[in-house]
Amino acid sequence: MPVKVVFLNVGQGDCTLMTFYEPGAAKAHAAVLLDCGSKPGGEVAPRESAGASATGDAKRRMTEHVKREIDKCLMDLKNPGVLDYLIISHPDEDHFNLLEEIFLDSEHQLRYSVKNVWHSMSSVDYKEERSEVRFVETLLDDPNSLASPDHSVESDPVLKPTQGDPEMLFPNLPGTPNLYHLNAGGALPSSRDSATRAKYVHSAKEKIANLNSLVFLVAGAPDGNGQRQKVLLMADALKVNEECLIKNDSNGLLKREKNLWLKVGHHGSKTSTCKAWLDYVTPDGLFVSTGKVIFAGKSATCTDSNFNAELLKNWEDVRTRHNIPEPKVTSQKKPLKRHWDYTYQNNTAALSGFVNRDATGKGVFSTFGGERFATGKATTEWTGRDWILWIDRTSDGSYKPGAYEISYQ
Incomplete structure (x- = not known):
């Protein structure tokens, strides 16, 4: 059965929506939401061509678009309004702070039912300082208090x-595309004690959270040669997690068989996606969720030095040595132009340092994509896009293990 993976634009944050379809079915039978958050100040508006509103600030237009896309997906399931898994990979606000607005109605009750909630670290680590309703803390500690007459959390949240x-x-669907929680080993316990801080003096709280990121893999159905297509979803996992994944992969689950797509860790930061990891998984394409926010270190994540000069340079070397072809990009509605772009920052703290890079043929798919001229104004506005990846489906919608389709809106 095909799997649709949508990397939703949330600016400087993460949000991945997955739906699983039986062959030929118009409606999906299962849905998974992995993270939904955005760093305050890092919101990036979607383009009007994706159906987004042209009015309101970037945060409002972005949030309305994300909410509409998730609504549309969940209401079109065979079991409408029921999410099989809500997964919160780790307690960084840019991975969870939009969930309240997406999941709660005006009465602070659930708008959907959720069968399973998975999270890393404890509920006290999820501090939503900017919210009167601590949604994630409440969701993890007292989900029944959020129930509406029609919707609830069906199982107790699980600390993974x-x-x-x-x-x-x-597990009831063996032999078909599935989602796997991986062993990213070696992460630290949920702790804020002084000894732990002493070991990780640089951004200690964030680093502990990132080390505890839950990592997942989508594995497609075997093709005629028994090979499966795969998608790796890395959240904010760091290089040490990547090393543990390699060490713990005794059965070769993480290795490329047919095609392999990598959602790179930590928004393209230099803290993730080491060369050994790229060489081990040998991806066909890189998906990056990032935005325009400047961090305390006076730098964005996708800078010229860490993204272009290191990550992409290492990946090009891996692709050449392993003879990995360029990915083919199509569109469901019309032929997709061969020119899309990704945005990175020059090594400067100034927002004006952001520039676009033509990524034709590079296989880099970034949710932070370019500038749109603001009509009637002397300024431009950064905009983002949703990337849509189908695995085990051809461009005409037919089920075919090993096939893929990539498009954006």
Whole structure:
């Protein structure tokens, strides 16, 4: 059965929506939402061509668009309004602070039912300082208090460790595309004690959270040669997590068989996506969720030095040595222009340092994509896009293990 993976534009943050379809079915039978958050100040408006509103500030237009896309997906399931898994990879606000607005109605009750909630670290680590309703803390500690007459959390939320054997999320569907929770081992316990801080003096709280990121893999159905297509979803996992994943991959689950798509860790930061990791998984394309925010270190994540000069340079070397072809990009509605772009920052703290890079043929798919001229104004506005990846489906919508389709809106 095909799987649709949508990397939703949330600016400087993360939000991935996955739906699983039976062959030929118009409606999906299962849906998973992995993270939904955006760094305050890092919101990036979607383009009007994606159906987004042209009015309001960037945050409002972005949030309305994300909410509409998730609504549309969940209401079009075979079991409408029921999410199989809500997964919060780790307690960084740019991975969870939009959930309240997406999931709660005006009465602070659930707008959907959720079968399972998975999270890393404890509920006290999820501090939503800018919200009167601490949605995630309440969701994890007292989900029944959020229930509406029609919707509830069906099972108690589960604190997932980062260690252990790969776990299949849909065990009743063997032999079909599935989602696996991976062993990213070696992560730190949920702790804020002085000893832990002393070991990680640079951004200690964030680094502990990132090390505890839950990492997942979508594995497609075997093709005629028994090879599966894969998608790796790295959240904010760091290089040490990547090293643990390689060490713990005794059965080769993470290795490229047919095609492999990598959602790079930590928004393209220099803290993730080491050369050994790229060489091990040998991806066909890189998906990057990032935005325009400047961090305390006076730098964005996708800078010229860490993204272009290191990550992409290493990846080009890997692609050449492993003879990995350029990905083919199509569109569901019309032929997609061969020119899309990704945005990175020059090595400066100034917002004006952001520039576009033509990524034709590079296989870089960034949610932070370019500038749109603001009509009637002397300024331009940064805009983002949603990337849509189908695996085990051809461009005409037919089910075919090993096929893929990439488009954006």
